[in-house]
Amino acid sequence: MAGVPVAAPPPVDTVAVVFAESAVGRSVRLRGWVEKTRHSGGLLFLLMRDRTGSVQVAVRRDALGAESFELATTLQVEGALELTGTVHADPRAPGGREVRATSVHVVDAGLPFPIFRDQTEEFRLDKRHLVIRSHEHVATFRVKAELLAAFRRFLDAEDVLETTPPILTGNPAEGGAEAFQFDYFGRPGYLSQTAQLYLEAMLVPNERVYSLTPSFRAEKSRTPRHLTEYLHLEVELAWCDLEQMNEFIERMIATVVAEVAERRPKELAVLGRAPDELTALKPPFPRISYSDALDRLRGKGFDLEWGADLRTAEEAALTMEERAPIFVTRFPRELKAFYMLQSPGDPRTVEAADLLAPEGYGEIVGASCRETSVEKLIERLKAIGADPAEYDWYLDLRRHGSVPHAGFGIGVERVLRWMLRREHIRETTPFPRTPSRHTP
Ligand code: 4AD
Ligand code: MG
Numbered sequence: 001m002a003g004v005p006v007a008a009p010p011p012v013d014t015v016a017v018v019f020a021e022s023a024v025g026r027s028v029r030l031r032g033w034v035e036k037t038r039h040s041g042g043l044l045f046l047l048m049r050d051r052t053g054s055v056q057v058a059v060r061r062d063a064l065g066a067e068s069f070e071l072a073t074t075l076q077v078e079g080a081l082e083l084t085g086t087v088h089a090d091p092r093a094p095g096g097r098e099v100r101a102t103s104v105h106v107v108d109a110g111l112p113f114p115i116f117r118d119q120t121e122e123f124r125l126d127k128r129h130l131v132i133r134s135h136e137h138v139a140t141f142r143v144k145a146e147l148l149a150a151f152r153r154f155l156d157a158e159d160v161l162e163t164t165p166p167i168l169t170g171n172p173a174e175g176g177a178e179a180f181q182f183d184y185f186g187r188p189g190y191l192s193q194t195a196q197l198y199l200e201a202m203l204v205p206n207e208r209v210y211s212l213t214p215s216f217r218a219e220k221s222r223t224p225r226h227l228t229e230y231l232h233l234e235v236e237l238a239w240c241d242l243e244q245m246n247e248f249i250e251r252m253i254a255t256v257v258a259e260v261a262e263r264r265p266k267e268l269a270v271l272g273r274a275p276d277e278l279t280a281l282k283p284p285f286p287r288i289s290y291s292d293a294l295d296r297l298r299g300k301g302f303d304l305e306w307g308a309d310l311r312t313a314e315e316a317a318l319t320m321e322e323r324a325p326i327f328v329t330r331f332p333r334e335l336k337a338f339y340m341l342q343s344p345g346d347p348r349t350v351e352a353a354d355l356l357a358p359e360g361y362g363e364i365v366g367a368s369c370r371e372t373s374v375e376k377l378i379e380r381l382k383a384i385g386a387d388p389a390e391y392d393w394y395l396d397l398r399r400h401g402s403v404p405h406a407g408f409g410i411g412v413e414r415v416l417r418w419m420l421r422r423e424h425i426r427e428t429t430p431f432p433r434t435p436s437r438h439t440p
Contacts, residue, residue: 010084016052018097023087028099030055031082031107033133034075044073047094048081056093057085059101072104078133079110125432129440132430139267140428144416146264148212150256151233151410158248160208160235165198167213171390173197174337180218180228191216194409196339197394199236200370204401207238215409220435223312224424225362225414229433236407242351242369245406246327249355249365250283253325257281257419271420277323278419287327290349293318307332316360325364329353338380341369341406351406357418364415367408374398 013028032050039045042061047054061069075081085099115130124131131137155162172179174193182189195211202209215232237245261268261278268275288296293314294304300317304310310318310328319326330349333342340350355365371377374395378388388395416428426432431440 014052015048015050015055018055018087018099019053019095023097024089025087027084027086027102029082029084030057030099032080034077034079034081034110036077037075039073042069044069046072046075046081048083048099054094055097055099056090057083057099057101059083059104063100063102064104068104071106071109072101074109075106076110077113078130080107081105082107125426125437126440128431135270136427137430139264139270140416140420140422141430142267143260143264143271143420144412144428146260147256147412147416147419148231150259150263151212151252151412153259154252154255155210155235158208160210160237161202161206163199163202163206163209163211165192165195165202165211165213167192171197171394173339174217175384176386178218180216193217194232195234196236196407196409199234199407200394200397200405203236203238203405204397204403208236210235212412222435225312225417227413227425227429227433228435228438230414230425230429231412233410233412234407236405238403238405240369240406241404242329242353242367242406245367245369245408246285246287246329246353247283249353249367249408250285250325250327253285253355253365253415254281254283257415260419268420273420281324285325285327285355286322287329287353288318289329290331293328307334309335310354312362315356315362319356319358319362320360322358325355325357327353327355336368338377338384338386339368339370341371342376353408357414359418359421361418362414363411364418365408365410367406369404369406372398372402372404 010029012031015030017023017028030048030050032048034046035049035054036047037044044059046057046059048057059069059072082105083101084103085101088098088100089096090098115127169190169192172190172193173196179193180191193215195213199209199211212233214229216229218228219226237248258279258281261275265275294306297304297314297317302314302317330343331352332348333350336350336352340352343349343351351369353367354363356362357364377395377398381388381391413425413428417425422428426434
């Protein structure tokens with residue numbers, strides 16, 4: 001059907017345009033949301049935000065006419081509007097620019113916005129869908145997007161292939177107790193804790209593979225670094241030993257952290273993080289064996305038996321004075337997952353490494369060489385109370401062209417928490433999943 005011809009509206013501008021050098025005197029058309037309003041007499045000031053930033057808008061009854069002006073005064077915080085206006089230089093306005101409105105169209109005036117300063121954390125988590133409009137959250141999730149892009153660029157340049165493993169699985173891979181189990185048409189199903197077993201299958205014939213998927217952990221631990229759903233970047237490399245893998249990990253972490261810092265200085269400034277501390281990060285990172293870590297901890301007053309796990313307090317003691325992450329390597333076999341390679345020189349340990357972030361932020365990467373012997377895998381599965389028959393498909397991988405290989409998993413939110421020095425990991429994800437909440 002032929003429409004009635006109408007004059008096209010002027011193209012939409014962004015707030016960033018208002019702050020361009022040559023913008024003074026220009027007329028602009030903006031769309032966005034209200035951050036603040038101030039109304040007195042025939043003058044209404046709005047602080048208006050779009051995806052590129054915020055700008056002060058002056059709305060005058062004289063300029064708009066009484067009816068339009070009264071409508072504009074109904075705009076609440078987070079109300080939505082579209083306007084046309086002209087750009088003026090004004091030293092009193094934030095950033096030295098003000099838009100003087102020539103027309104205002106109220107898209108949705110909004111109800112009074114329920115978020116204020118000093119509300120309880122519980123209330124803020126209940127209203128998370130509104131709270132995430134804050135400058136801090138916007139900056140955090142832009143840094144997160146940059147971090148994901150940087151990881152992908154790095155892996156692409158290293159010729160590592162992105163793959164898409166399943167989330168619904170029939171085997172818990174990182175300890176059954178911490179897997180979310182559900183009814184899969186009458187059989188037990190598990191939400192993926194790791195893509196690793198599938199990556200090991202995809203390794204042949206691609207040799208270098210990765211995936212970026214959510215992982216799920218039914219850990220009851222309420223700590224500032226545990227989520228029950230987190231984003232897991234996992235890499236699997238053929239023909240790779242522990243030292244080669246650690247070199248890959250440190251190069252990757254240093255590269256992506258520096259790139260993010262270089263590309264997102266404004267967001268880091270909002271979050272109070274100096275970019276130069278992140279760009280200064282250079283490999284190699286220090287390496288220390290588990291056994292040497294115990295000795296070092298004894299010197300700091302922690303008396304651990306050989307075989308004890310490093311908990312938050314011990315990890316913090318090891319890294320508090322560090323500026324860069326450190327690798328802790330060769331853990332006791334009993335502490336670690338069934339698939340890890342027994343150390344060639346020491347049957348008590350496995351070829352594994354945890355990368356601990358500096359300043360007490362804890363483990364950000366878990367890595368290991370994989371056991372290639374079917375017999376040893378079966379022995380370890382039995383030792384943890386699993387039924388080897390249920391892992392038979394995985395054992396097949398060791399029966400058909402098994403080669404030395406290694407891999408690691410990075411907790412994306414853990415990296416972000418350290419990079420942005422957030423107190424709690426939930427601040428690094430828009431809708432955090434923890435034992436006490438899975439809504440909104
Ligand atoms: O050390 P993890 O359990 O190792 C694995 O799952 C291996 N299968 C990965 C692999 O080799 N492909 O987990 C890897 C990383 C940890 O170092 C940590 O950064 C993160 O995942 N992580 C969590 N992040 C947030 N909340 C949790 N509950 C996490 N559990 C692990
Ligand atoms: Mg781990």
